[in-house]
Amino acid sequence: MISKALKYIYRLLKQVCHGETDDAGPKEERLLFTFGGRSEGWPGLGRTLYTNEPYFKAAIESCNRIIKKNGGVDILSYFEAPIEANYYRGEENFICITAIQIATVQLYNENGIFPNAVLGLSLGEPSAVFAAGALTVEETIKVILSGMEIHKKADKNYIFLFFKLGMAEGVQLCKKCPVWSEVVYEESSDSLIIVCNQDDIIQFKSFTDAQQIKFKPVTTITNFPYHTSLISLYYHAWENFANIIEPKPLKCDYYSSAIGKCIPKNTLLDNIHWFNIIVKPVLHDTVLRLVLKEGYESVLQIGPPAVSDRQWNQLDPNHRLKIFDTFQLGCVSEISHLNFNLGELKAKIFKPTFLNEKPKAVLTDILKSFDIHAIDLHDQLTYLKKNGEIHFLPLHNSWMVLGYDKTDYILKNPDLFSSSAYNQIDKVLMGADPESHKMVRELLQPLFSSQTIAEVSRKTLNVAETLLDPLFALDQFDLVKDFSDPLSQIIICDFMGFTPSEGLEVRNVLGRDYHNGNFFQRLEQYFNNDFELADHQGDDNFVGKIKKAQENGQLTRADATSLLRLILSAGIATTSTVVGTVLNNLNKTPELTAQIQGNDQLLAKYVEECLRLETPAHYVRRITTQPVEISAQHLPAGAHIYINLRSANRDADHFVNPTVFSIDRPAKRNLVFGSGIHQCIGMGISRAEVRSATQVALTRLEQLNGYTWEAPEYFKDSEVQAMITLKLKRSGN
Known part of the structure; x- marks a missing residue:
């Protein structure tokens, strides 16, 4: 508070000297940290x-110890030995x-300067996320070293070419080109860099000449094809490094x-981002x-300018950005430049950021907007x-x-913990x-x-064979809508004892898009008005058992309808999703299929x-029947609880x-289908x-x-x- 007051006084004095007034009081600004990648401006900086x-x-020495511990080179010679012009070769x-x-x-943070947002370009992205509080020093270094691990293995015979083209034009050029090429860098709205193999350059140039498109090499030195899809070939060389990163929330916005796009604060970046x-x-x-x-x-700018004045002005000649460079090229005294920057920045009042707040503030902010229904919440x-x-989740009041x-x-x-939340x-x-549940459970078990x-x-x-085989005559199909959905529908209808015509009617009632929210109501209407229990004899199937229980007075017609609807929908939605999940995983883990x-x-x-890692049900709900304590947290009677099965x-x-998929995992009971008296009956x-x-799918792997x-x-x-869609398209079409 004192430092902010001093800033305000300083600003008032400046205004008085210049004859200005600011009736609105001190204006809070927002500060963006930018991080560039490889550039010609790095040699000599920081020494x-x-x-x-x-x-x-001390910070550099700490980084050096971490780099060496993880197999990197000693970097202290850069700072302590005579400067080498080709050090970054x-x-x-x-x-x-x-x-x-x-x-x-760390130096600017130590002096009270924190970003409201960060921008990462290429090699600078991990450092940007470090500045945003979502990577530790060691994790940031490991991300960079993982890329260097790829560099050791990758083919380095690729040349980078500068074009005066827009992004869409560049992408189309590469698609039409008879040899492999990809856009790697969008410099401006009308200039970019494309990479191709040096061995293909003659054919590539013939193609661009025919299109009357000119280019020039960025450099005569070839390199590996970073920022292209070819790097996907080296995923396994990378994952050993990056998979040990523990996702943490961004404490400010991050422009990647x-x-x-901008990734908002509180987002947890999964490892595949790296x-x-x-x-x-x-x-x-x-x-x-x-x-x-x-705005x-x-x-x-952390390091040499990640964005030059020319580039800022080209984007918007009227921009009002106040740009500070942490290192000024050609500056003799880096310490003097640092002190100048700190003086200017400390005179400003920046909006609050979670980066200088206690961790509790970040947690509170995340919980404030946490949506339990969101997809892929593992991290x-x-x-x-x-x-x-x-x-406590304010969004759900639970x-x-x-x-x-x-x-x-x-x-x-x-x-x-009552299950009445599902009434x-x-x-x-x-x-x-318990008591009423026990009677119905014993009836159906x-x-x-x-x-x-x-x-x-x-x-x-x-x-499964009948459904899957005809699909291979098609150029494209949906493995959910054309296979797992109808499969689960046919099997559950047969299990319940529906006649073939009734099964067809039920499937028509559900429709192909039965997740649209009102299918429960459609089923209730069908079972109440159009379905005749009286037509079913015997009690060796679900419908017959329900009919007999109704005749015996154990169930009302409303009870019968509710059970029919419940077992049918559970047997379709859950099973179809699990089938889709397992088959999709087969495609992602070919090394395990054999x-x-x-x-x-x-x-x-x-x-x-597959079930453990991709548990189909996010959660189950309960309501406390009396005051209880969970992990030292007191809950009153009537409190609503989401029990997260995925966690x-x-x-x-x-x-x-x-988080690792392993079929060698020791047998241990998972909670995919719940536990206790309400463990899934089916x-x-x-x-x-x-x-x-x-x-069946394993015997059709060649076709799939x-x-x-x-x-x-x-x-x-x-x-x-x-899972509502899993589309397959014949390769080459």
């Missing part, structure tokens, strides 16, 4: 600061740039040139336009669990419980509490016998690992390396159906591998993260 600034020197020495960026950020910054082109112009549109007042859940096993032990405890204590869906079984499960497995094999083919034991482990099944206290049938569908698989899409705002 005099290392000599004269103890804090900077060696790829292994570029880690020195990262060390200087890290030390510079790899994806060309691979994407190597394989995707640098969208320099796109991301700078976003920055200017956002930042000040920019601190967020891991972060939240490290900060406690129970959190508590969320994380971790295996607490989840298992709540599910096994229905007297304390609107089904109060007969799913929402029933015989239908889910081992003999029934074996029969479901056999029928699934036949139906192991599990023909091995039922390994196949079962494979399915369980439980990735709990590091119960599963070694929980889990045996679901597992059998998924295994059989996978067996002839297609390009798109990323699946999921339905949001549901307890089940239901």
Whole structure:
């Protein structure tokens, strides 16, 4: 508060001297840190600061120890030995740039200067995220070293070419080119860099000449094809480094040139982001336009200018950015330049940022907008669990419980944690509490016998073959809508005892897009008005059992309708999603398919690992029946709780390396289908159906591998993260 008051007084004095007034009081500005990559301006920078600034020197020495520990080169010679003009010719020495960026950020932070946002360009992206508080020093260094690991293995016979073309024109040129080429750098709206193999340059030039398009080499030195899809070939060389990074929330906005957009604060970056910054082109112009549109007042360039004055002016000649360069090219005294910058920056009043707040403030802000229905929350859940096993979610006015032990405890204590939260869906079984639940469970349990499960497995094999084989005559199809959905619908209708005509009617009622929110109501209307229980005899199937229970007075017609609707929808949505998930995983793990083919034991482990890592149900809900305490948090009676199954099944206290897919994992009970008296009654049938569908797919791998698989899409705002599309397109079409 005192420093801000002094800033205000300083500003008032300046205004008085210049005859200005500011009736609105001190204006808070926003400060952007920028981080560039490889550039000609780096040689020599930081050396005099290392000599004269103890804090900077200590930070560099700390980085050096971490670099050497992780297999990198000793960088102290850059600062202590005579300057080498060609120091940055060696790829292994570029880690020195990262060390200087890290030390510079720490130096400015030590003097109270923190960013409201960061911008990363190419090699500077990891340092930008470090400045945003989402990477540690060691993690930042490991990300850079992982790229250098790729450099060791990659072909370095690629040449970089400068074109006066817009991004769309450049992409189209590469698509039409008879030899491989890709855009790697978008410099401005009408200039970019394209890379191609040196061996193809004659053919490439013939093609561009025919198009009357000119280019010039950026340099005569060839290199590896960074920022292109070819780097994907070296994923395994990279992942050993980056997979040990622990995702943490961004404490300020982050402009990423790899994806060309702003990633908002509180986002947790998954590890694949660090691979994407190597394989995707640098969208320099796109991301700078976003920055200017956002209206930042000040920019601190960490290192030589990541963006030149010419580039800022070219984008907007009228911009009002106050630009500070941490290092001024040709400046004799880096310490004097540092002190000048600090004086200017400290005279400004910048908007608050989480970077100089306590971690609790970040956690509170994340929870404020946390949406339990969001897709792919794994990293967020891991972060939240490290900060406690129970959190209040204002968006849902409910508590969320994380971790295996607490989840298992709540599910096994229905007297304390009622299932009545599900009464609107089904109060007969799913929402029933112990006594009434016990009666219905005992009534239905015989239908889910081992003999029934074996029969479901056999029928699934036949139906899966019938559905899958005709699809291979098509150039494209949807593995969900054309396979897993109809498969699960046919099997569950058969299990329930519907006649073929009734099964067809039910499938028509559901429709192909049955996740649209009102299918539950459609089913209720159908079972109430159009379906006749009286037509079903015997009690050896679900419908017959329900009919007999109604005749005996054990169930009302409303109860019967609720159970029919519940078992049908659960048997379709959950099972279809799991089938899609397992098949999609087969496509992503080709190295495992040979192991599990023909091995039922390994196949079962494979399915369980898919279930554990991609648990179809995000959570289950409960309501406290009396005041309770969970992890030292007091909850009153009537408190609503979301018990997060995905967090439980990735709990590091119960599963070694929980994010790693492994069919060698020791057998340990997961909580995919819940626990306690409400454990899913149909889990045996679901597992059998998924295994059989996978067996059939394994025998058709050659056909499936002839297609390009798109990323699946999921339905949001549901307890089940239901896969709704998984499109395949024949390769080459």
